Amino acid sequence: MSGKKKIGLFGLGCVGQGFYSLLTQANANLEIKKIVVKNPNKQRSVDQSLLSVSPEDILNDPEIDIVVELIDDSKFAFELLKKSLEKKKPLVTANKKMLAEHLEEIFWLQKRYNTPVLYEGAVCGSIPIIRNLEKHYAFDELHRVEGIFNGSTNYILTKMIEEKKDFASVLAEAQRLGFAESDPTLDVKGFDPKFKLAITMAHAFGIFIHPNQIVNIGVDKITEHDIRYARQQGCTIKLIAKAERVGDQIVGFVAPQFVPLESSLANIKNEYNAVSVTGASTGLQFLAGKGAGSLPTGLVVLSDVVAISQGDLYSYEKVRHADNLSFANEGLINICVSFREGEGIRPADFVEFIGGYQAGAFQSLNGWVSLKKLSNWSDRDSLSIIFNTGVNYKTTRSEKKQELTLV
Amino acid sequence: MSGKKKIGLFGLGCVGQGFYSLLTQANANLEIKKIVVKNPNKQRSVDQSLLSVSPEDILNDPEIDIVVELIDDSKFAFELLKKSLEKKKPLVTANKKMLAEHLEEIFWLQKRYNTPVLYEGAVCGSIPIIRNLEKHYAFDELHRVEGIFNGSTNYILTKMIEEKKDFASVLAEAQRLGFAESDPTLDVKGFDPKFKLAITMAHAFGIFIHPNQIVNIGVDKITEHDIRYARQQGCTIKLIAKAERVGDQIVGFVAPQFVPLESSLANIKNEYNAVSVTGASTGLQFLAGKGAGSLPTGLVVLSDVVAISQGDLYSYEKVRHADNLSFANEGLINICVSFREGEGIRPADFVEFIGGYQAGAFQSLNGWVSLKKLSNWSDRDSLSIIFNTGVNYKTTRSEKKQELTLV
Incomplete structure (x- = not known):
């Protein structure tokens, strides 16, 4: 020896x-x-x-x-x-x-x-997602990878929804308890899960996408009004990172989404993360575990060190076969945008307007908007944007609808 | 090359x-x-x-x-x-x-x-449980591994419960559809998940247990009466394979169990399998996917072939540190036994009797029985045995209660 x-x-x-x-x-x-x-x-x-x-x-x-x-x-x-x-x-x-x-x-x-x-520890803390994409799903054609990729925001959303508190007070409490960083920007604005999504996409689909190219919408503008609206639809709200193949394009986002209460992701609470992987041969797989923490992530790092000491490496199998794939930078997204009266958002802003309603000073409008409009709106502090459940992306080229259902 | x-x-x-x-x-x-x-x-x-x-x-x-x-x-x-x-x-x-x-x-x-x-394909079809026990949890002290390890019986139970049909008619339908073998004994009597549990225990705890040593109770005696009783408790019934560390003993069973509707395992339906792993550092992890099938299992076999061609092997890390562990062959189990009147089962058969009730010709008795009694009862065609939820095992030596809760 x-x-x-x-x-x-x-x-x-x-x-x-x-x-x-x-x-x-x-x-x-x-x-x-x-x-x-x-x-x-x-x-x-x-x-x-x-x-x-x-x-x-x-x-x-x-x-x-x-x-x-x-x-x-x-x-x-x-x-x-x-x-x-x-x-x-x-x-x-x-x-x-x-x-x-x-x-x-x-x-x-x-x-x-x-x-x-x-770098298993970089994505979803304790969940072995990169290793499994590399070793287990390497020869499957994957359709979709999506999940809850950030523990702090999942903790915050869980408390906002279950204890009916507003974002600011839950954030302050999470910071006191050490569940959120003193500068929470990377988490609450969805940058952290976007970094993880970009890494995941390389192993799931074989494409390298700079995070700047991926739209990220955070949880910091979600209000009690949104949560009530979710409840009326039989949904909760989760910050979802997802990447999906639509023809020869890969679509990827980080955004809050209405998630039906009966779905597996709805039951992932507090600091837990989860990933679902859908592939042509494997069907639907679901992994859940702690998204962060000294020992859970430390254990993953130790597993990587043991693996690397035995000569293990990532084969990036998918990268060899991804020549025909590109990242979608246009398309339509089915969203709900909520705001206080006077923000100047109108049905005409949507490519396809579905409907809306008013509750007190709050208004919500639903419909399909262009990626460009979504990106502009996501910069406005006064708008709360949540992806609608079910089919929520279509390419403008083909108008082909693709289902983005959750497990 | x-x-x-x-x-x-x-x-x-x-x-x-x-x-x-x-x-x-x-x-x-x-x-x-x-x-x-x-x-x-x-x-x-x-x-x-x-x-x-x-x-x-x-x-x-x-x-x-x-x-x-x-x-x-x-x-x-x-x-x-x-x-x-x-x-x-x-x-x-x-x-x-x-x-x-x-x-x-x-x-x-x-x-x-x-x-x-x-041999990843031998346990839970498409779910990468052996690889993850080997690579991801190798240096964590695991407390418990449990799950739904058999797709045919999960399909049968799902149909019995959701469509209110009896075991025999659902089995016949499952055989017609190819979801159950023409000789269903290995599945419906819990042998197949027991084989998988024995393999899993070697990688989770480092002990080799011949399947003959593990009690297996099947789903073939479950009646409408049991399903109604489960529903009254806010539960469903799942065939659960589980192994758990209790002090320096490993407890392992395959048996139907009352599972609370809000638990992750309750939501695993039809031919899907799931495994939850609980470890000292990793906390609780949950994996779900298809339990069988030509492509899902074929893909897993292909992944193993690629891995073995690259020199991969199981390190059986846990086996090196398992000298002090033994398999529990005595202890008390908290079960519900149901039967038609006249079977001669009495409160005095329990080491600790909890209670019972009668509905028409059916009787159900709850309490703690010895493993030996459980094993005898499991051979009787006229008894339906279901493990109670929550704490359901204690060693007779220590009387120390260990929680066997489900995620």
Whole structure:
């Protein structure tokens, strides 16, 4: 038996500490040789002799076999990734922003340096979605991947709906309890699940889409009025990330959606995440689990480190067969837009207007709008936009309707 | 690039044909060199020149790299497995009975010949449970694995409950539609899910338990009376396979259980299967998908073949740390037993009697019985036994109650 594989760890935040404690308990033929942190004087329950502030102590140490990157700063994380691969050190990361913004380059860097990167922890916390897309669904033609990709907003929506509280007070409570970041923008405006969706799309459909190309609508404008309207339709509201094949196009969004109460996604509450995968051969599959957390995500990082130490790598099978696929940048979306009187939204703004109603000072209008209009409206602070349930996308080219039903 | 890996396939039944058609479409660097079948004259849409009736055409062909065994006969399947490994040919199988009955020996055979066996298709059809137990939960201490492990009986129970039909007529209909075997014994009496549970326990807890040691109670004695009683409690009835750690013991059963309507398992209907996994670090995870079928299971077999061609193998991580664990062969179970008057079951038969009621000629009694009594009762054709929901097992040693709640 050869000696233990040596690991260099960047970052000792929430996930880093979970990973550290699980690794030191596990009998996994792995050991941490160095931990690089920003501030070495912070109180931490780790062996102090492992700590350093110099990245070179990991990158230039020929004894270190594997790099684990669990820092916040996505720009610096990408620099670390490039340097690790240059040094032929396999890397495990959970940095969804860095991955989403550079995934195509990371795909090529892995080939160029013949050195793998694994990143299960970047998408849906504890749920093994990337590994299963890679290993289990690699040879199935997938129709759709959708789910609840962000735990903080799912917690917030659950509390808003079940305890009839407004967004601001639930957010404040979630921040107090540590379920939401002190700067919640990435979560509540749907950027975090968008990064995860972009990563997922590469493994599900083989296309690399910069997150800037994907519309994201958050949960921060949802009001009691919307929740009442959902209830009247037998629905709840969930922040849904979804990507779907429509002909030779891939459609992808992050947006709140009315979800029928009897669907599996409606029952995913609080900090839980879920993903449903629909494929030609596999049919419908559903995975659910904790979306974040020190130990759940730390365990996933540990699984990746064990896998990478055994020579595992992503084959990106779908990328080889995706030449004919493109990302849809036009089309019509079936939405409900709600606002206080005087916002100037009119039925004529819709390509196809379905109907609307008024309750007190609130108005809701339903219908099909162009992606461009949706994108403009999503920037307006005074509009609450929720995707309608059922068929909610059609291409303007073909007018072919595709069902986006939830399980 | 080296040439394509060559496959020898035993069996061209439902799963074999699904595997064959997916492999021939997939761009997977694999090709089928020989297919051994019992009857070469049957009408089949495969290249006739591939067919043979002689196992030696696969086993003795040095060009064949991988053996795929998809035959019914579990005894002959085990012979094929041993011969394949002797010849250093990695093997993929979906034969749950063969695996369950010989898993410990298969574990050692893989070591002895340094040649792997993969068998994702043997457990819960399309759901990637073995791979995830191996790769994702390998370093988590699991508390519990439970789920719906058999599609035929889930279909039958769904129809009995939703369409208010009796067992015999639903079974006949399921057989007509091909959802149940012509000899349904293995399914309806709970043997098939028991085989799957035994395999799952090796990967979840690291213990090899012969299926003969596991109590299995089927769905064939469930009546309209039981279904009405379930409904009154806000429950449905599901055939649940479960294994749980209680101290240093593993408890495992297959039995119908009252399942609260709001639980995730209650919503798994018809031919779908589901597994929930609870671990110390990962928390609760839930996976659902089709439990059987030519393409869903064929796809899983193809994924295993691709994995094994890349050198993948099961590490059986848990087996290395299971020395202190034993399978519980005594304890008390909280059940509801229902019967027509005159069966001679009395409150005194229970170690702890909880209560009962009578409806027409039917009687139901609830309480804690010994495993031994349960096992005796399970052999009687006139008794319908259903596990009560919530805490339903306690060791007689410690009297410590352990919750067996469903998600």
